[in-house]
Amino acid sequence: EVQLVESGGVVVQPGESLRLSCETSGFTFDDYSMHWVRQPPGKGLEWVSLITWDGGSSFYADSVEGRFTISRDNSRDSLSLQMNSLTTEDTAFYYCVAERKRIWDYWGQGTLVTVSS
Amino acid sequence: EIVMTQSPATLSVYRGERATLSCRASQTVSRNLAWYQQKPGQAPRLLIYGAFTRATDIPARFSGSGSGTEFTLTISSLQSEDFAVYYCHQYNTWPPGTFGQGTKLEIK
Numbered sequence: 440e441v442q443l444v445e446s447g448g449v450v451v452q453p454g455e456s457l458r459l460s461c462e463t464s465g466f467t468f469d470d471y472s473m474h475w476v477r478q479p480p481g482k483g484l485e486w487v488s489l490i491t492w493d494g495g496s497s498f499y500a501d502s503v504e505g506r507f508t509i510s511r512d513n514s515r516d517s518l519s520l521q522m523n524s525l526t527t528e529d530t531a532f533y534y535c536v537a538e539r540k541r542i543w544d545y546w547g548q549g550t551l552v553t554v555s556s
Numbered sequence: 557e558i559v560m561t562q563s564p565a566t567l568s569v570y571r572g573e574r575a576t577l578s579c580r581a582s583q584t585v586s587r588n589l590a591w592y593q594q595k596p597g598q599a600p601r602l603l604i605y606g607a608f609t610r611a612t613d614i615p616a617r618f619s620g621s622g623s624g625t626e627f628t629l630t631i632s633s634l635q636s637e638d639f640a641v642y643y644c645h646q647y648n649t650w651p652p653g654t655f656g657q658g659t660k661l662e663i664k
């Protein structure tokens with residue numbers, strides 16, 4: 440059974456940092472590029488970041504460029520997102536997503552990040 | 557940036573009837589278009605990719621069509637479990653692209 444389990448979502452204050460994790464199982468992790476996608480409560484989906492299968496390349500949405508860093512550990516089948524200088528605009532559910540050959544097959548259940556003073 | 561526009565924002569349909577959801581791209585995305593279903597409190601679920609290919613275990617009542625800038629998701633004979641929010645997603649641009657704002661499919 441394929442599983443992606445995000446963790447790390449909590450309530451933080453503006454300007455603080457947070458690290459999200461995504462633990463995976465049930466598929467060949469290093470065959471997949473990995474994404475973070477976020478969704479503010481009650482709103483639509485926004486792509487956040489991508490890392491290629493080998494970790495060699497990473498990409499970011501303009502809204503998080505320079506503040507967020509995506510990484511992966513293929514030996515542990517895990518994905519991370521380091522988020523710095525958080526603002527209220529970053530409040531959202533964060534999903535990790537596995538993509539292979541442009542097919543976004545697998546999604547985690549999400550973890551909620553709340554940025555509030 | 558390619559803008560994806562879904563219509564209508566909300567669609568009310570009776571159980572057993574057909575639902576037709578639309579997605580328009582501001583420029584061509586070829587057939588690099590996916591559809592997702594999202595139920596309350598759940599993650600999005602991939603329904604269709606490549607504009608018309610059903611994902612694993614997706615019932616045949618879900619079908620996708622279109623290419624270029626105009627796409628349609630059709631759900632024939634709506635079941636209770638089909639009432640949800642549906643998103644289109646273009647991945648023609650890479651790094652990946654953009655989502656539509658969603659269509660809420662509700663019971664009439």
